[in-house]
Amino acid sequence: MTGNEEMITEDVANYVESSVLCWLATVSEDGVPNVSPKEAFLLDDNGRILVANIASPETVRNIRHSCKVCLSFVNVFIQKGYKITGDARILTEGDAGYAEGLAKLVSKIGDTFSILSIIEIQPSQVDPIVAPSYRIFPDSTEVDRIGESLDSYAVKHYQDQAAREEPDTR
Numbered sequence: 001m002t003g004n005e006e007m008i009t010e011d012v013a014n015y016v017e018s019s020v021l022c023w024l025a026t027v028s029e030d031g032v033p034n035v036s037p038k039e040a041f042l043l044d045d046n047g048r049i050l051v052a053n054i055a056s057p058e059t060v061r062n063i064r065h066s067c068k069v070c071l072s073f074v075n076v077f078i079q080k081g082y083k084i085t086g087d088a089r090i091l092t093e094g095d096a097g098y099a100e101g102l103a104k105l106v107s108k109i110g111d112t113f114s115i116l117s118i119i120e121i122q123p124s125q126v127d128p129i130v131a132p133s134y135r136i137f138p139d140s141t142e143v144d145r146i147g148e149s150l151d152s153y154a155v156k157h158y159q160d161q162a163a164r165e166e167p168d169t170r
Helices: 010-018 057-065 098-109 142-152 155-165
Strands: 022-027 033-038 041-043 049-053 068-075 080-091 117-130
Touching: 010 041, 010 068, 010 080, 022 057, 033 057, 041 098, 049 098, 057 080, 057 117, 068 117, 098 117
Parallel strands: none
Antiparallel strands: 022 033, 022 068, 041 049, 049 117, 068 080, 080 117
């Protein structure tokens, strides 16, 4: 047991598992921050987060310089999520845990992408991310936030437009 299991609560795990993208922040040798979207990731059985390096040379270079990272998962419609800080390492073929991690990632995302390496993150801190609107309007609910987000991002309008443009195949 690594201790990560206690940090990654069921709620945190649900956000990780239901997220389409996460955002990984690193810092370069010159101190320049880099935030990069990641779409292939999972939570392993030991409370670590595995991220597929598909096309992230800057992220990998930064982690080799400094293992300190920050990863965020946010549901943009609910406007809540989690920020996970910790230490990362790059796993490549031959490293302990690489084959197992690669198999899990391929099982989750398929073989569409070539995985160059795996970014393994050991969480050291987990903090909630909550939009200010929850504090400004304390009586608002997640359902309220979802409705406002759908309107703000014109999601329903986009769905309606897509349905109108879909050819009739009957």
